Amino acid sequence: MTCPIGSGRASRRGMTSLVVASCLVLASQVGGYHWTKPGLAWPNSYYVPMAGFDGNNTLISSYYNWSPSPVITPKGYSSLYAVPFPFIPMLWGCNATYTDAFQSAVDSNFSNAALTPDRVVLGFNEPDITGQSDCSPSDAASAWKTYLEPLRSKGYRVGSPAVSSGMSGKEWLEDWFEACGGGCNPDFIALHWYDIDAGDFIDHVKDYYQTWNKSIWVTEFAVQNFTGTGATQATLSQINQFMDVVVAWMDTVEYVERYFWFGAMYDMQGVNPLNCLLDSAGEAKRTGALNSLGVKYAGSNGSVTLASGGRGNQASSAAAGCRDFVRLVWPAGMSFALGILGILGLVI
Numbered sequence: 001m002t003c004p005i006g007s008g009r010a011s012r013r014g015m016t017s018l019v020v021a022s023c024l025v026l027a028s029q030v031g032g033y034h035w036t037k038p039g040l041a042w043p044n045s046y047y048v049p050m051a052g053f054d055g056n057n058t059l060i061s062s063y064y065n066w067s068p069s070p071v072i073t074p075k076g077y078s079s080l081y082a083v084p085f086p087f088i089p090m091l092w093g094c095n096a097t098y099t100d101a102f103q104s105a106v107d108s109n110f111s112n113a114a115l116t117p118d119r120v121v122l123g124f125n126e127p128d129i130t131g132q133s134d135c136s137p138s139d140a141a142s143a144w145k146t147y148l149e150p151l152r153s154k155g156y157r158v159g160s161p162a163v164s165s166g167m168s169g170k171e172w173l174e175d176w177f178e179a180c181g182g183g184c185n186p187d188f189i190a191l192h193w194y195d196i197d198a199g200d201f202i203d204h205v206k207d208y209y210q211t212w213n214k215s216i217w218v219t220e221f222a223v224q225n226f227t228g229t230g231a232t233q234a235t236l237s238q239i240n241q242f243m244d245v246v247v248a249w250m251d252t253v254e255y256v257e258r259y260f261w262f263g264a265m266y267d268m269q270g271v272n273p274l275n276c277l278l279d280s281a282g283e284a285k286r287t288g289a290l291n292s293l294g295v296k297y298a299g300s301n302g303s304v305t306l307a308s309g310g311r312g313n314q315a316s317s318a319a320a321g322c323r324d325f326v327r328l329v330w331p332a333g334m335s336f337a338l339g340i341l342g343i344l345g346l347v348i
């Protein structure tokens, strides 16, 4: 497998990035967006250009990165590395490790309309899963009321905790609403889905809609059988069929507002690598060029042209203290702060 590096679903983690004044500059201004349903959950471990997704007539209109802060192009790097899509922040976990960082983002540049033009915020990432944000419904209710619910009166739309597609997910969300006692009012339900069958996917999304009568954002989905090691996985042809069916369905269903395929990344972290939207031939140089699945998903094939030699133009333009193309891994047990330092290989 050429796209993935990771070794299991539990190793997939929230990624983050942060404005570090000495090292990073603000991404280009954004504005005047036409919102579309497909977005990118990106980049999950590698910092790669997104130009491949940004060709003429691209369908992509937003990205999130499992963190409260957008990816900012390192100083000295070409505009190729500027992220061409509006950012959607996330409060990944429920405890102080996450809420403190989230609140400081809220207090600083988070409310910058140029950085977060859509005024949407995502809630906790897979709180029903050990190894993901792993929050009790009551802790999540409490954190929600403190950090997320108040944003609604400031003009933000806020997505529910994004639970997994197993039974534990729906039960967790039901328990969470109960623990909230009416004090949590997400504007839409975010959910994740991993399995094989397109009909099951559609039934699942319908079920969540019918249960909560709110719009749906599918913030992670891919064709992956998580039954266990050695589980039967889909072929590329089956993945293509799955994408055709579920994307066509979501595009026609009004209550599905956005969806984010997993994934727009080289490191698929245990998810069937055939779901990768990037051309594995570009991995060594991190070109970000798309494969045919990526071209289909994005609706366009942007050109990704890196300077010859090496990875991108890093040799001539790396700012002091910055290294790029370092894996943006946030290893188990690593604190949020250490994770931030690991981003883009920053050492400050």
Ligand SMILES: *[C@@H]1O[C@H](CO)[C@@H](O)[C@H](O)[C@H]1NC(C)=O
Residues within 6 Å of the ligand: 055, 056, 301, 302, 303
């Ligand atoms: C995008 O559109 C412009 C203007 O029509 C054209 O010059 C350019 O070649 C197109 N790019 C691609 C990758 O098709």
Ligand SMILES: *[C@@H]1O[C@H](CO)[C@@H](O)[C@H](O)[C@H]1NC(C)=O
Residues within 6 Å of the ligand: 026, 107, 108, 109, 112
């Ligand atoms: C970022 O936050 C700092 C501190 O609050 C503020 O001075 C600065 O103007 C903000 N920048 C943007 C682009 O909003």
Ligand SMILES: *[C@@H]1O[C@H](CO)[C@@H](O)[C@H](O)[C@H]1NC(C)=O
Residues within 6 Å of the ligand: 093, 094, 095, 096, 097, 132, 133, 134, 135, 333
């Ligand atoms: C915060 O939550 C994360 C994710 O569940 C967990 O790994 C970490 O140990 C928690 N930190 C504290 C201080 O409880």
Ligand SMILES: *[C@@H]1O[C@H](CO)[C@@H](O)[C@H](O)[C@H]1NC(C)=O
Residues within 6 Å of the ligand: 213
């Ligand atoms: C569902 O929500 C809509 C508003 O979004 C409301 O008009 C409708 O009455 C609700 N339906 C049910 C069954 O609660």
Ligand SMILES: *[C@@H]1O[C@H](CO)[C@@H](O)[C@H](O)[C@H]1NC(C)=O
Residues within 6 Å of the ligand: 196, 197, 225, 227, 230, 231, 232, 233
């Ligand atoms: C998932 O993998 C298990 C174990 O190999 C298999 O029994 C099951 O049929 C697979 N699911 C699908 C939908 O192919």
Ligand SMILES: *[C@@H]1O[C@H](CO)[C@@H](O)[C@H](O)[C@H]1NC(C)=O
Residues within 6 Å of the ligand: 290, 291, 292, 293, 295, 301, 303
């Ligand atoms: C994307 O376009 C380039 C030429 O601009 C082409 O070489 C490549 O095959 C295309 N990729 C796909 C997946 O269609």
